[in-house]
Amino acid sequence: MRSRIPSFIMIPSFLSIIIFMFYVFFRSYNHIYYLVHPITISFLIVTTILLWILEFVNSLIFRKKLQSIEEKERIKIFEENEGNYFYRLYKFIFHDPKKMNDGVKKIDHGFDGIIELDNRLPMWWIHLFYMTIIFSAIYFFSYLFMDFSNPYKEYEIAYKNQLKQIEIFEKNTPQVTIENACFKENLIDSGKTLFDENCATCHQSDGSGNIGPNLTDDYWINTKEKNLFKNIFSIIWNGSDNNPTMRAFGKSGEIKGNDIEKISSYVYFINQKSKKPLTSKAPQGKKITEWSKI
Ligand code: HEC
Structure with a gap:
């Protein structure tokens, strides 16, 4: 008969495994509140009570068994259970040095005369091994059925969060105005995307013109600014005075200053x-x- 693990160790260990499983399997609800959710709390309370009862029954059985065994055995068990729990735990995990070499198997390979000592593995090692098995089982199922630890889903979530961050950033940073807008090479690509979305119907994707004029030549109907970049910005912001088909994208709030800088x-x-x-x-x-340089 083994010495028993006390309930103040047993119950918290069970509960932490359960909480860990909650964390893994209900994480997709995306916040930690499920841990303080009434259902979770009542579940944990019921589990604790069940574990207590189990403990109680176990100790009853243990005492009953103690009565039925021989005196010698009983003394041995009392010896094993002597001292405080942590001392016993220490002995259990690192082996009782006194008993360390009891019953160690010796493997004789015979042919070379070398005898191998087959020592018992230390308990901390064995238990670590069991823990990895438990962990891998939880991990395996969470990988199959949950968002947890699935790299594709994690990527998706991270990507969405990034987009949200960018949106917040763009909202909070002051928008560019015609005064401080200027040509930036690194904005061309995103500008093209926005141009395709907003302007290509009338100007073609390459700017060669359709309903609206060709934007790639040196001929301009509207010249409100002396600097070419500012002139483009100004037309997109204010629209055309003589033809409302080219509407005021900036003034009306349809496109924000930062995006107009990209399109420009x-x-x-x-x-x-x-x-x-x-x-x-x-x-x-x-x-x-x-065109003026400034
Ligand atoms: C519904 C059609 C339409 C859309 C959409 C449109 N435009 Fe225009 N655009 C025009 C027309 C028509 C003109 C000519 C205006 C005029 O005669 O003054 C024009 C003129 C311009 C001019 C001035 C050209 C010049 O020679 O003066 C620029 C620059 C321009 N558009 C850029 C854009 C950009 C950038 C977008 C997208 C944000 C856009 N346009 C969306 C129809 C459109």
């Missing part, structure tokens, strides 16, 4: 820096090649 960077890029489209709408407006 793209329009500036296709007008000044990239190759001209092969076919494009006939020129409209005045030819302007001399």
Whole structure:
């Protein structure tokens, strides 16, 4: 008969495994409140009570067994159970040094005369091993059925959080205005995406013109600013005075300043820096090649 693990160790260990499983399997509810949820708490209370009862029954059986065994055995068990629990735990985990070499098997390989000592594995090692088995079982099922530890799902969640962070950041950072907007090469790509969404229907994706004029040539109907980039920004912000089809995207709040800076960077890029489209709408407006640098 083994010495018994006291309930103040047993019950918390069981409860922590259960709480860990709760954490793993109900984490997809995305917050920690399930731990203080009435259902969880009552479940834990019921489990604790059941464990107490189990404990109680166990100790009854233990006492009954003690009565039925021989005197010698009983003394041995009393000896094993002497001292405080932590001392016994220490003995259990690291082996009683006195008994360390009791019953150690010796394996004789015979041919080389070497005898191998087959020592008992230390208890802390064995228990660690059991714990990894329990953990891997929980992990395995959580991987199969839950969001927990599934890299694809974790990536998705992290990605969504990132997008949310970006949204918050963009909302809180002051928007660019025509005064401080300027051409930035690193905005061209995102500018193109926005251009495709908002402008390509009338200007074509490459800016070669459709209902709206060709944006890649040197002919301009609207010249409100002396600097080309600012002129583009100004038209997108204010729209066209003479043709309401080109509406005021910025003023109306349809597109925010930061995004207009991106779109303007793209329009500036296709007008000044990239190759001209092969076919494009006939020129409209005045030819302007001399733009102010500021
Ligand atoms: C519904 C069609 C339509 C949409 C959508 C549209 N435009 Fe225009 N755009 C026009 C028309 C028409 C003109 C010509 C305005 C004029 O005659 O003054 C124009 C003019 C312009 C001009 C000035 C060209 C010049 O020669 O003066 C720029 C720059 C421009 N648009 C950029 C954009 C950008 C950037 C977007 C997207 C945010 C956009 N447009 C969306 C129809 C459109």
